[in-house]
Amino acid sequence: MEKVADIASDIGEYIRQQRSNAKISLRQLSKLAGVSNPYLSQIERGVRKPSAEILQQIAKGLRISAEALYVQAGILDLPTGGPVGDAIRADTELTERQKQVLLDVYESFRRENAAAKPAQAAQAKTEDQVTESKESA
Numbered sequence: 847m848e849k850v851a852d853i854a855s856d857i858g859e860y861i862r863q864q865r866s867n868a869k870i871s872l873r874q875l876s877k878l879a880g881v882s883n884p885y886l887s888q889i890e891r892g893v894r895k896p897s898a899e900i901l902q903q904i905a906k907g908l909r910i911s912a913e914a915l916y917v918q919a920g921i922l923d924l925p926t927g928g929p930v931g932d933a934i935r936a937d938t939e940l941t942e943r944q945k946q947v948l949l950d951v952y953e954s955f956r957r958e959n960a961a962a963k964p965a966q967a968a969q970a971k972t973e974d975q976v977t978e979s980k981e982s983a
Contacts, residue, residue: 850981851944852903856892856918856919857889857892857895857896857901857915857918857981858889858890858891858892858893859890859892860915860918861889861890861904861908862890863871863940864908864910864942865890865908865940868908868909870907872886873923875904875907876983877962878906878907878908878909879900879903879904879906879908880903880907881900881903886904888906895919896919898916898919898921900980901915901916901919901921904913909941909943910941910942910943911946914942914945915943929952930949930952931949934948934952935949935978
């Protein structure tokens with residue numbers, strides 16, 4: 847199990863990376879998020895572990911999903927989706943909104959295919975039975 851200090855460091859680094867990607871200064875983000883500049887600096891350096899409420903304010907300031915920060919902070923479990931979902935989440939060229947849209951589309955395809963599997967299996971079984979009866983005749 848990760849230590850609290852490691853989790854704080856991870857979330858701080860993630861916030862710093864997102865802030866850098868958004869080309870926002872620490873001072874600008876502190877103003878947008880409504881948290882003090884020193885406190886935000888401590889979060890980014892891993893000295894402090896922010897609450898869910900503070901993470902939500904930071905997410906709003908960065909214009910990313912609060913869920914992304916909750917996952918990084920260990921508040922929420924990482925959503926499932928296998929290697930494709932992991933690759934989408936790890937892509938630094940996409941915004942959080944773009945990642946979420948891609949994940950939603952991907953999951954809808956997976957659900958659709960999972961729902962179609964029983965019908966496909968039944969059809970394959972019927973075709974096998976027809977083939978067997980033709981071969982035995």
